[in-house]
Amino acid sequence: MLIHPDIDPVAIHLGPLAVRWYGLMYLLGFWGAWWLALRRARMPHNNWPAERVGDLLFYVVMGVILGGRIGYTLFYNFDDQGQLIFLHDPMVIFRIWEGGMSFHGGLIGVIVAYFIFAWQRKINVFEIADFAAPVIPIGLFTGRIGNFINGELWGAPTTxxxxMVFKHGGPLPRHPSMLYEAALEGLLMFAVLYWFASKPRPRMAVSGLFLVLYSCSRVLVETVRTPDVQLGYLFGTNWITMGMTLSAPMFVAGTCFLVLAYTRRR
Structure with a gap:
C-alpha cells in the first residue's frame, strides 16, 4: 500500500499571488506541445511554417482554457439537488480559482479554434487537426500529473x-486513476500518434486515430475511477459515468474519420 505524498498544491507565493502546481503543469504542457510542433513542422511531409505554429498555439490555448472551463460548468458543476449551478449563478463560470476544467469542453474549444484558424488562413481544418493531434498528449500527461499533485480524481478502492491512500479519499487504498490516465492518454497516445504521424497519412487519419485512442483510454480508466460526487453514476450504481458518455461520440467520430480517410477517393 502506498501513501499519496500530499504535496502542497501551491508551488510558490509571490506576494498575494499563489502560483499553483496545476497551473504550472498547464504551462509545461503548452510549452512541450509547442516545442514538439516545431519539430513536426520541419518534417518534409508537413511543410508547416514555424510562425504558423506559434499563431496556432495562441488559438489552442484560448480554446483549451475557455472550452475547458465552460465545459466543466455545463457538464459537471451541479449542486446537491442535481441542478446545474450555472442556471442560478451564471458568474460561477468566471470563478476559476474554485477549480474545475473539462477535457471534453477543452476539446470542443480547440475544435472551434481550429475552424477559426482554418477560416482565417484559408486552409483545410483537418490539415490543422492532423498536424496538432500528435502533440496534444503532452498536455494531457502534464495535466494528469497536476491532478496527482492535487490528490484529486482518485479511483475506487483496490487491493x-x-x-494508494489519498488524504481526502478515506482510509482505504485506491486506484491512482490519474496516473493511469497520464500513462494511457499521455505517454502511450503520444508514442502511437507521433509514430503514426511521422509518415504521410491520408487526411483525417491522424485526427481519427487520436479520437479513437483517447475515447478508449478514457472509458477504460473510468471503469475504476470514482465519478464526481455531485454526479455519481448516470445509470445504476456502478455503471456509465459522464466521462464515458462524453467519450462515446469521440469514438464514433474517430472511427468515421479513419474509414473515410482510407476509403474515399482522392
Whole structure:
C-alpha cells in the first residue's frame, strides 16, 4: 500500500499571488506541445511554417482554457439537488480559482479554434487537426500529473499492491486513476500518434486515430475511477459515468474519420 505524498498544491507565493502546481503543469504542457510542433513542422511531409505554429498555439490555448472551463460548468458543476449551478449563478463560470476544467469542453474549444484558424488562413481544418493531434498528449500527461499533485480524481478502492491512500479519499487504498490516465492518454497516445504521424497519412487519419485512442483510454480508466460526487453514476450504481458518455461520440467520430480517410477517393 502506498501513501499519496500530499504535496502542497501551491508551488510558490509571490506576494498575494499563489502560483499553483496545476497551473504550472498547464504551462509545461503548452510549452512541450509547442516545442514538439516545431519539430513536426520541419518534417518534409508537413511543410508547416514555424510562425504558423506559434499563431496556432495562441488559438489552442484560448480554446483549451475557455472550452475547458465552460465545459466543466455545463457538464459537471451541479449542486446537491442535481441542478446545474450555472442556471442560478451564471458568474460561477468566471470563478476559476474554485477549480474545475473539462477535457471534453477543452476539446470542443480547440475544435472551434481550429475552424477559426482554418477560416482565417484559408486552409483545410483537418490539415490543422492532423498536424496538432500528435502533440496534444503532452498536455494531457502534464495535466494528469497536476491532478496527482492535487490528490484529486482518485479511483475506487483496490487491493492491488500499487493502491494508494489519498488524504481526502478515506482510509482505504485506491486506484491512482490519474496516473493511469497520464500513462494511457499521455505517454502511450503520444508514442502511437507521433509514430503514426511521422509518415504521410491520408487526411483525417491522424485526427481519427487520436479520437479513437483517447475515447478508449478514457472509458477504460473510468471503469475504476470514482465519478464526481455531485454526479455519481448516470445509470445504476456502478455503471456509465459522464466521462464515458462524453467519450462515446469521440469514438464514433474517430472511427468515421479513419474509414473515410482510407476509403474515399482522392
Amino acid at each position: 492491488l499492491p500499487w493502491g
